[in-house]
Amino acid sequence: MVLNINVKETMATRARYNRIAPLYDFMETLAERRYRNWRQRVWSLVEGPKVLEVGVGTGKNMPYYPPGVQVTGVDLSEKMLLRARRRAERMGLSVALLQMDAQVLDFPDDTFDSAVATFVFCSVPDPVRGLREMARVVRPGGRIVLLEHVRAEHPLLGRLMDLLDPLVARLMGPHINRETVENVRRAGLTLERVEDVGMGGIFKLIVAKI
Ligand SMILES: C[S@@+](CC[C@H](N)C(=O)[O-])C[C@H]1O[C@@H](n2cnc3c(N)ncnc32)[C@H](O)[C@@H]1O
Numbered sequence: 001m002v003l004n005i006n007v008k009e010t011m012a013t014r015a016r017y018n019r020i021a022p023l024y025d026f027m028e029t030l031a032e033r034r035y036r037n038w039r040q041r042v043w044s045l046v047e048g049p050k051v052l053e054v055g056v057g058t059g060k061n062m063p064y065y066p067p068g069v070q071v072t073g074v075d076l077s078e079k080m081l082l083r084a085r086r087r088a089e090r091m092g093l094s095v096a097l098l099q100m101d102a103q104v105l106d107f108p109d110d111t112f113d114s115a116v117a118t119f120v121f122c123s124v125p126d127p128v129r130g131l132r133e134m135a136r137v138v139r140p141g142g143r144i145v146l147l148e149h150v151r152a153e154h155p156l157l158g159r160l161m162d163l164l165d166p167l168v169a170r171l172m173g174p175h176i177n178r179e180t181v182e183n184v185r186r187a188g189l190t191l192e193r194v195e196d197v198g199m200g201g202i203f204k205l206i207v208a209k210i
Pocket of ligand 1: 010058117118174
């Protein structure tokens, strides 16, 4: 079977996140103050019991998991996952944490009631493919909830993001000019709502229905 994954870019993404894993939580300290409310809002929209978190990272969403849900968290980077495991242990949470590529999810169709990703589709090499995979593993009637930063709609700012993107992606991992709302449409998902949550629409809460 030919999978058509950009292996080189996927391995480079994994290496970048492995490299920044020890610093990730520290680097995000200030931004996290702003993200807290958004994370709460994301998880208030999630219906269980079976929930997939794609790109679980160091487990920053764990404090917001609603009671009674069974979360499976996947990530490309084993070093980010190591930190997620430690966080789950500290919190006494039972979460299945697996190393997996969002572009090729190793779950049967309709496995989950909902799927969540926060600040992930800026980094997945083929975001449309990753979104299709998420839709495949969520049952009909289930929801996908995303929190993402996207390319600015303001023409000059958008252009500046395009110019800076190669450097930021190389140093840090994420692409700053992804058009994730469009990518959700391209993946064939039905948008339930798109909310501008911060920075003039750069941060968006995106909800899609399967
Ligand atoms: C910016 S971090 C966000 C982590 C976490 N979701 C949060 O809100 O803090 C992006 C995460 O996506 C993961 N990631 C990137 N590409 C991926 C892929 N193809 N499959 C699974 N995880 C991926 C990275 O390893 C990293 O942990």
